[in-house]
Amino acid sequence: MIVVMKPNASESEVESVIERLFAAGCDVHRSTGSARVTLGAVGVTAAMDLSDYEILPGVEHVVRVSTPYELVSRSYKPESTEIDLGSVVIGGDDVVVIAGPGLVESEELIHGAARAVAAAGAHILRGSAFTSRARPYAFRGHGEGSLEWLRAAADEHHLLVASEVMAPAHVELVARHADILIVGARNMQNSVLLTELGTVGKPVLLKRSPAATIEDWLLSAEYVAAAGNERIILCEQGIRTFESSTRYTMDLSAIPVLRQLSHLPVVADPSFGTGVRDKVAPMARAAVAAGADGLLIEVHQNADEALSDAAQSLYPEAFQQLMDQLRIIVPAVGRSI
Amino acid sequence: MIVVMKPNASESEVESVIERLFAAGCDVHRSTGSARVTLGAVGVTAAMDLSDYEILPGVEHVVRVSTPYELVSRSYKPESTEIDLGSVVIGGDDVVVIAGPGLVESEELIHGAARAVAAAGAHILRGSAFTSRARPYAFRGHGEGSLEWLRAAADEHHLLVASEVMAPAHVELVARHADILIVGARNMQNSVLLTELGTVGKPVLLKRSPAATIEDWLLSAEYVAAAGNERIILCEQGIRTFESSTRYTMDLSAIPVLRQLSHLPVVADPSFGTGVRDKVAPMARAAVAAGADGLLIEVHQNADEALSDAAQSLYPEAFQQLMDQLRIIVPAVGRSI
Amino acid sequence: MIVVMKPNASESEVESVIERLFAAGCDVHRSTGSARVTLGAVGVTAAMDLSDYEILPGVEHVVRVSTPYELVSRSYKPESTEIDLGSVVIGGDDVVVIAGPGLVESEELIHGAARAVAAAGAHILRGSAFTSRARPYAFRGHGEGSLEWLRAAADEHHLLVASEVMAPAHVELVARHADILIVGARNMQNSVLLTELGTVGKPVLLKRSPAATIEDWLLSAEYVAAAGNERIILCEQGIRTFESSTRYTMDLSAIPVLRQLSHLPVVADPSFGTGVRDKVAPMARAAVAAGADGLLIEVHQNADEALSDAAQSLYPEAFQQLMDQLRIIVPAVGRSI
């Protein structure tokens, strides 16, 4: 941490800042220039809040040198994390595709979806038993029974299972049936839930909240890691901007940015990010071309009739076509699929 | 709902949309112009997702005529809601001031804070026993014991109590000690928590998430109302924008906008919204001048040493000065304080 | 245009709106529902400002059915515009690559750059004689002489030339030397310049301002088209968002969105959009995978020493590698390069 003092800061103001830094356990290097004093603090911990120093008398601004997160940073662990799920490795050579309907609407639907996405080459079946909706009157899922249908459908087609957890009370239940636990954007900063997920033995797919900076997002991942679970997959799905022609604006440059800042794998969800069916394939191709480790794609046999997010679901034929396009693209980024 | 068909939509596409609207229980008025067909649907319910219609073949776009929320809208209840807490009414003639530290750090601190804010003219004491922090390593509160200290301190100085709930498991506990339950921005879309708050007999102060449009925010309030609790206070505290000189950008025009859209009272939290002590008073004055029904202000006797959000806490003297300025301003908006 | 009246609008308010619409030359269809009156206006022109109707007494809101731009819309001209420059067609089968330094720093530099980008397979040489800089003290170009160097370098390597115009006074001069005139983001809404560009016989590459919605951007293109020049290339280069890890957030979903709304070709500038060299190639690949008709890429033989935008310029080797990757990707979008 570097503390830049104001040009006119008094000696007692400088000393008072140094004392606070000592009290917090830091070593301090003082550099006196012609215009101002600059203090370099060594030993800053992630528990220190830098804005507490920014308001001290005589301080102009404070600069963080180290990141506020640790366990999820690439400087903590230089090699990329690979999450090995047996039949598939997330963060390895293969671009991993997670596909299926938003909600598990019925046993018949999920079996059909499993068949279709497996035929097109997807690796993991998605489907939620519970979900969060913006409107309180919308359908929010069938709950436990649908997890059993989901597991059976996936097993029959040699797929793994990814499903959403919405509350601490669901974690154990969903973890019993799913291979990956999805945390939706609305819960990205639900710290009670994140802490609970630290103790479950399954990987967590953490979606980015539309208001989260990359730093906020990594701090949420740090919550899970600090609670004991370092098998985390980051999922970019758009940020809120003034452009309203798509639901959110997908921030694909987050993919190469995260590659530098963190060792965790990064996937993208263009279905949620765009909210419009005919924008899903272009943004799915773009995410893979930008270097994503995988994709989440909503697929529904009768997409127009889907009970949730109909507008963003692909029909199986369109999904098949997308998979064919991705097979062309992946060698450009040194991957297979 | 109005469905605008594409200029070249076929007759069978038009009929197919009409059938879907009938199936959803709507009456449909068809208007055929020289360029295109427009359909007006009557009987649209809040459970219908308009984007499901936007993707139907031949449809150009769909326009919502009614709002997606009902119970919290001003068209549902034209007169403004006043929340009567005995000694104070939120949404009445008085601008109501809720003040105190971010966290209840100790019994001594909260008694001192209660004394200071009561002396300056605040009506309600704030202080959290639990809180959500961006960083997992930050102090997150003392829990239950501190609720008792908070209640005792408030009672001694004839103040009411507002305190944060972070998880469904806390609701009953906090409701036992507090007069107003605060939902933080990170939980604004935690639907499990919102539903739980519908069943508690205490008013809920719902903070705006920095990524929430006004419509998103009112939909979250609708969750609480639909679950049975219509005593909701909306709290503006800034949205995330590209401007980084303050933590968030306070959207003060939301105050007059909400006045038109909703019957619920609106307050503002400039401490959280700006994140910087010397911006708090200007934005507090501005919020009241824009018509806010009240304010949340962080006050701490030894603000620089506060265990949370030190940078945004006012010293008691600055708070007293702000209250004096507010007394000058309120007649301009036809209020008292 | 559809005017939705308030539920309690009086008959005289409804009639007053109808009269205003008649006065503006529209036919009006009235639809009286159980809850409210809705008016459909036919014959709305692009010169009408819909917000003028939104404030009339009794009006709840006004919905535009047609777009506010005409000449650049796909409904005006359904087939995609191809801009034929002889050796290359923008908007045709080939993805067109425009590459070179930000500024033409010297005759030697631009010859070297032309050789390098031609060798890698670029089609058009970029280089500015004038440019706009955020800081008044930054180098702003050599002016006219450098246009001659640029033209000679391009001709020697069988490349076309794209160069920036910053003011109406430059238009004729730059048009004498360049094949494509670039309008930078800071001038996207400089209506005096846009109108001037309507009368020049060269295509205009119109960069998106970081605050422009897609509609704003198409309205700027409409300025050029309305003044007589329909050979316009739209260039996506990012919008301003809260995420600060890259200069702007590239809105790649704008590419498929524009494909629907407009007949104009769309290219992307990941050098300007990201501002950071190692994010350029991922975003260039992503833009092509999303369907862009071309790219602008800054290339500089000695990128670290460039007099402008050094941080975002690729070294020739990195550019060559990017071109090789793009050759792999283009068949996935049915293109060549």
Place this chain on the structure above:
Amino acid sequence: MIVVMKPNASESEVESVIERLFAAGCDVHRSTGSARVTLGAVGVTAAMDLSDYEILPGVEHVVRVSTPYELVSRSYKPESTEIDLGSVVIGGDDVVVIAGPGLVESEELIHGAARAVAAAGAHILRGSAFTSRARPYAFRGHGEGSLEWLRAAADEHHLLVASEVMAPAHVELVARHADILIVGARNMQNSVLLTELGTVGKPVLLKRSPAATIEDWLLSAEYVAAAGNERIILCEQGIRTFESSTRYTMDLSAIPVLRQLSHLPVVADPSFGTGVRDKVAPMARAAVAAGADGLLIEVHQNADEALSDAAQSLYPEAFQQLMDQLRIIVPAVGRSI
């Protein structure tokens, strides 16, 4: 400037950065910590682009200590600038109100407007002869003749005159008739125009572009100041955010932020910022309560019929009422009106 090297930066990388800094004329202080090397550069000029250093091998990030603007900064000139226009001082004790129609539509209109705003207590008459519109088909003003009407109307009612300049070619003409030259948001980064305004002997009111950070805005002011004119008034009128219930989101915290960063006076334009008539008065009151030195307010005798921006113009009665409310508020910020 502080250059933070990567933990694993090699000695030759460190030395190479030091050499570049020397070459740019800086002194360098080197600090070697246990984890990494940090370099402090003294003598950084505003002409240096820090991102050029950020991409050098071994550099982790670069931190600016001084601001990139100089002449407009408060550290350059600690006392607040007062712009003395004879009958009124901008940045002095009085909150200055600039009011009138968007465009000077007719001689009759501007005389009526002058009478109305003078009666309510405004100090300066606004009205444009030229203006920039988003749509090419909209009315763009009467040009020179209307400047004479404007001047005559203002003189008759003892008002000063503020009017817009859109292009370098207009500057001399408008300066001949107006006391203050307004630069609209679309021209905030039109560097040719800004430079031209440095040589005119009249104060410049520089509106914030909706995509401009506070730093971008001050850099634009620096253009004018560097060209010779330090009489600049900054005008906050909103930034582009995801919230679409008002045209822009007014960033009122920019007012106290600018007070710290710059010595220039700051006014606000709630008419342009909100775009909706009934939000103008709340935001005007809020801006003054936040500490603004003045306001721009659109007033039109027959606001619904205004040829530009009808929806955001106040009727004279509403303007009178607003002035009465402001008279109540100003003592709270130690001002008169």
